Amino acid sequence: MEERVLMKGNEALAEAAIRAGCRCYFGYPITPQTEIAAYMARHMPKAGGSFVQAESEVAAANMVLGAAATGTRAMTSSSSPGISLKSEALSYIAASDLPALIVNVMRAGPGLGGIQPSQGDYWQATRAAGHGDFHQLVLAPASVQEMADFAVLAFTLAFKWRMPAMILADGTLGQMMEPLYLPKRPDRTPADRTNQAAEPDWALTGTLNRRSHRIINSLVLNPAALEASVFERFARYRQVQAQEARWRYEGPEDPDVLVVCYGSVSRIYKQAIQAVNQEQGLRAGLFRPQTLWPFPAAELAAKAKHCKKILVPELSMGQFCDDVKLATAKLPKPVALACRAGGQVPTPAEALQRLKQTWACWLQDQEQEEVYYGDRQL
Amino acid sequence: MEERVLMKGNEALAEAAIRAGCRCYFGYPITPQTEIAAYMARHMPKAGGSFVQAESEVAAANMVLGAAATGTRAMTSSSSPGISLKSEALSYIAASDLPALIVNVMRAGPGLGGIQPSQGDYWQATRAAGHGDFHQLVLAPASVQEMADFAVLAFTLAFKWRMPAMILADGTLGQMMEPLYLPKRPDRTPADRTNQAAEPDWALTGTLNRRSHRIINSLVLNPAALEASVFERFARYRQVQAQEARWRYEGPEDPDVLVVCYGSVSRIYKQAIQAVNQEQGLRAGLFRPQTLWPFPAAELAAKAKHCKKILVPELSMGQFCDDVKLATAKLPKPVALACRAGGQVPTPAEALQRLKQTWACWLQDQEQEEVYYGDRQL
Amino acid sequence: MAQHGEVAVRTDRCKGCGLCASFCPKQVLAVDLTRLSERGFPLCQVINPEACIGCGFCYSVCPDLAISLMVQKNA
Amino acid sequence: MAQHGEVAVRTDRCKGCGLCASFCPKQVLAVDLTRLSERGFPLCQVINPEACIGCGFCYSVCPDLAISLMVQKNA
Amino acid sequence: MSKDLMPQLKTLLPCDPYRIFICGSGGDGVLFTGKLLAQAALRAGLELSWLPSYGPEMRGGTANCSVVLSRQAVASPIIDQADLMLIFNQAAWLKYGARLAPGGLILADQSAFPDGVDEGDLKGAGQVHVLAAKQEAAAHLGRNLGNMLLLGALTELVPLFSAADLAWCLQQSLTAKSTALLAQNQQAIKLGQRLMAGD
Amino acid sequence: MSKDLMPQLKTLLPCDPYRIFICGSGGDGVLFTGKLLAQAALRAGLELSWLPSYGPEMRGGTANCSVVLSRQAVASPIIDQADLMLIFNQAAWLKYGARLAPGGLILADQSAFPDGVDEGDLKGAGQVHVLAAKQEAAAHLGRNLGNMLLLGALTELVPLFSAADLAWCLQQSLTAKSTALLAQNQQAIKLGQRLMAGD
Amino acid sequence: MATVSYERPEALLDVPFHYCPGCTHGITHRLIAECLDELQMTGQTIAVASVGCSVMAYDYFACDVVQAPHGRAPAVATGIRRARPDRFVFTYQGDGDLAAIGTAEIIHAATRGENITVFFINNAIYGMTGGQMAPTTLEGQVTQTTPWGRNPAEAGNPIKVCELLATLDGPAFIARVAVDHANQIHQVKATIKKALQCQLEERGFALVELLSTCPTNWKMSATEAMRWVHEQMRQQYPVGVFVDRLREDQNSGRGGSAGGRHLSGPSAPEAVGLTALPAGYTHKE
């Protein structure tokens, strides 16, 4: 195993991507993810790959489309406004069944907003990365280790299922440093890129006059044919949903309050949960989806069965909560939603308070569903 | 009342927008909505307004932002891929609390897809028109009359609530002709635009050295201030949800099967429902949201209480169904989902069959939830 | 250098646009707007095969590769 | 045409960038890098007030409008 | 669907909704034919919808449109079966023929059935009327006004609206164009009526 | 939070997690100080997280970072209270002072308390150590190495890691730069230790 | 006596085009294919189809093809070239695609000197969507969105793409030709070939603007349309070579070429002078 290193989340992600065989990075600067581009500018050439600072996020995403079409591991990264600009290309990438990695280190929106951490692009990432019916894989790291691990995982899954994968992080994860084990350096050398054997059978690599031409395309003017291709893709999605949902649970088997959250917020609530579980009277557990699409709905429902109340803290206005509600619709469990927005992040003390408050509400009225905006209860 | 005319949906919308006081149209050609731009090119100058064929959808949406900032009624229109390109600007418009009209005459996706009718941008329109936490009003016409009426309504609501409004139509609604009553010509003449009294007090109209400067902006670097502005906006959204949800119901008070759908699909199912209700054995009703955001959740739940099963036909892969499920989560009613995609549209015969099939399933097993992809039952 | 061409029109490809006829310096080809090909396009025909000098203009302007042309060059 | 200027630095605006001092033809202004203003910037001071000829260079290059300058023109 | 004849109206719908399907190729004026028919029906006091096929049709292929007439607001503008089909050529007939409702009415240009009408292929059509519309128009008017001819013929066949309604609508939509053109169109309608009457 | 002293480790955490907050202005090397501290702690076998304030800081304003040390994986990298605060100037103290945990430790440059330490304002700090770090560094090393001085002082105060750990990490991160610079930094650390010892 | 037979180029698959009668897209396709054949590039080429009438070019060319979002072909081509510097890439783009929505992408691919070849079909209109104004629509030209003719005061001035790109340091070859007469075809082909040659020799970005027709949306016959190119479009868009670094010593060029190539190709063809030949439209219409 490789040495333990201390790195920023953004840099760990970049280094892991290179080790995962990423050979093309296309990006456009934006806070708080610019370290990814800066790292790639330095290290991609050494890895025999290509770094291009594109003229815009739109162009960067389309460069990824082009590189991905050749079967190359390619990626782009940005933050919220820049991701919006990639949405047309994302839809094309998905419609062309191309694998690629897109990183969104979310910042506070809407509009230009601010640059502090947020989870306000949850719906965009999980439901509407662009127009039309499609999905992308969405991985939600909660530590610098996962920033690195998920870069590797994202490429593996993207190529396995031939679809784009997004790492949905936030400013905290991108900017913080933690010790981590980097993934192993690959055995493949960069020269392997021209190794015909390794090329996927759908990739555009030139016919070399040996085979008939391949087309990568998303235009299908015949509605019946287009529908068939959408149905095929959704059949694939069902397999992904069945096989690839990932999550972590920590806490007692039958917690009173089940906290469901992802990303950096889960770290804060983890601390609060550890604290509350050392006291008397309330046992809490943490269910943390690592994949947001596919959403670990069945697993969450199974866990939620044994709890009394669900608490959903998020750095957005109830977006993530929709998925929790959809997953647990058949269980009549009251849900408390704790929203922070605009780059505001709960402190461990706030998390503790929210946990206790939620439980106190349940003790009073077992049906009550609270919504908190910051420290205001609506 | 004005004379009854026969017009295409796209043209009726354009004419109604002009009559509603729209004085700036910015667009970029794309099928199946190009008639809107063509109509505006001809008629906007006559109305004393401005028509600009922008260099791109991105530019068009930002021109709308600029015009809207002056308090002018401005609009853009496009179809799915073009709407993706507008997403950054839409987030800015919402974040700047500007009123504007955006028309999406949806076509089949993802990617370049096809040009036939679709509802595949439902999630994008209702949840993630861009990055960050915000909403836009989403109006879903189901007739040429509503194409016109909702253009007026969209401007009224957008200005009332200071937020963007989207008309979410599809190729069928844009291309078809039906007789309609056009909205009354406004009493205001175009010259009124320079009438200071009529200008909203937030608009950028030049200080004329009489007042201090106004700023329209979405950057808020202080997270507490940004969060406060998001909370304020969501408090407003709650009012919108309470006051502006619109829907139509047609059918018996306690239908066996409640069909929930919107837009052009509702027309097809309406015919099937009329047919089935003339036969014996099955009574069906049609619940049609006219606003998709705010979604008439409470009203739907109230209606659904008396039905036995819910059938959700959509020209997308279960996007709309999420909202139906969220709205009726507390009622244990089985839901059947009938998806068409890629520009395929159900025929009245197919609608009739789906209705009967769904009911037959219920008679067999009252818990069963079916999913249909085209004529395949999963 | 005298040369002669043998020109023919592939009717399964021809769309009757008339460009070949327009640029033919010898009026070898002509489009009959009153008659339609089996594909429903105006009928383009070789009306004066002997006059063909094999200049290749018809081939080079035909957007649908519907001209077949063989040229004998008598050096 | 002789002229004289009265120059002063608004310390609540000055960021000690030194442009004024750089372009002053008469070394009227100077930035002391070893001393900080109350805002924490290097201290910019008028060290030679009498020498000022009122050319306005300091005013025109100061990015923070921190120079106040009054010029007496003796025509 | 439901038969709901309303004798008090000057228009008589054979059934309600009355579903019309018009098909041919781009040059046949399919969409304009449908539009004129819809306008005439509107003038006759009916509810209706008109739905075209759309897309980059200019680059060849068939064109079609569906017109639904009714006494009430039209439910589905999309139809799977047509009570009346206007057919302009063979390709259209081969592609869309199956959509004819049992007992439906066909009004076609001769080119739709170049080998004559084969009863076996018609699968239960109620009536079939074939006119040499395009040919007659070209011969008598020197223009491709086959569509107007068929519309004229239609007024003789089904009492949806009168030739006068049609002429009025024509006038409305051609105002910008020449009066000569208008006259030709009206002649074509008359010609169609005559041909149909003599059919 | 939970006190969980582990005497078998060469590092002694006063409590676990041990929450450190470092603040000053851009030029103080706040982020680098935190990073070095984190690296030394890593070398000492601890788990940790380092979280900076980020943004367009270059255009003025304060900078800060949070370092959390623990024997187990760190839960929250975001802290509301700090067990140890390193403070580089008065503005930072005024802005962030309230974050000090009851009984917490303050290690500050003199400029943080220009008017001297006022016990009333400290609101229950356990210990306060004020050094003329920047001034001493400027005087003895001719450079703004106040942060190294404070880090050196810290090794005397809390047995998180040794000055040797620190020096090793410094060497790692400054390899690219001059050896003269490295030597200066190490001198600064020693100076800090000496000052603290004599405190 | 020698017999020359005109053969369909191998780089063009034997399927019918979907283009309108008389549309010059077909001619241009054939010429590109002939050059690919002659330069033996087909097997190593990955083409980029753009959004416009030519979107289905992927069905016609025998090389691998990816279809790019509207306007983004140069970015997609950049991605391909960076991923596979050992392959050739050309894009085929309309004037809406390249000069409106794709303005940023073409300018930046050009300034990067990206080693790709761009075929730019300037037909002064949006064909695919039914005839709206393009950035290259002539002053006074009637389109669906300029119903009274393009008025620069409202709708802006026509853009001269070659002249614009020629101010940049990246391009190695920029030329404009007109597909407006049989006697131009040779010149058009030679120019196309030179642009591809540029890529073979790793000189960097090359673009050929082809003044083309859209008889359908111009509402003209095919022959009238060619005449209109000749008489109207050439006024606004003079043909010629704007940049040619093909003959320059590779090291002396100002511009760099991004995305080097590993294969070596055949040597350069003759340079072609591009004087506007007088074209005659003598025959019956």
Next chain:
Amino acid sequence: MATVSYERPEALLDVPFHYCPGCTHGITHRLIAECLDELQMTGQTIAVASVGCSVMAYDYFACDVVQAPHGRAPAVATGIRRARPDRFVFTYQGDGDLAAIGTAEIIHAATRGENITVFFINNAIYGMTGGQMAPTTLEGQVTQTTPWGRNPAEAGNPIKVCELLATLDGPAFIARVAVDHANQIHQVKATIKKALQCQLEERGFALVELLSTCPTNWKMSATEAMRWVHEQMRQQYPVGVFVDRLREDQNSGRGGSAGGRHLSGPSAPEAVGLTALPAGYTHKE
């Protein structure tokens, strides 16, 4: 004896700038404000702030201001101008904003001859995001994303925006000045004024490129940075007037001006010759 006192222009609110010490954004703001004062335009002006270090320009100018998405200021300005042809509009944009992400918007606003004034701050770097390569970064210049200096073969060539836009028919005034010495300030101001004058007279699109500093990301002192502009940037970006239709008879201009104006303004200032004065950096640093 007359006393002249240098006063803060009224168009600039009396609040401190957030810019770094020595950054020329502040100088440029002041000069624009002085011109707005002198032309009495402030009350009728709606400014467009762009995304970059100058995003908060909205806090400084006394006129109404809207903040545009990154690169889109010219589109936003177009929207304003079309909605309110009786108002003035200027945009203030960095080189990342205008010449990278906003390339299409600036080119099309220019070709439309949109009646707006654009102040283009070319500091050869992305300031706000911490110093990445800009389209205008010089060859060899070290930035965060060109760690070994910009290599045109990989990272493309610097873009000369004035030269590029000058090929278009829409612009009425295009000039480049350098904010690199006290002796340049008068010229810079006169050029800014002329560009605003263009709008007053409805001549159409006007753009002033200002060679500017970013001491922070260049890692230089303010004075060193000005010297670098003078010695390095001016080589690549020569100052001068590229288009000037202000003196032309309005009807004889080729380009149209989109979005007419209803108010009349004061008359034109003197034309200013833009020769590069020798600048001395004589004083202590």
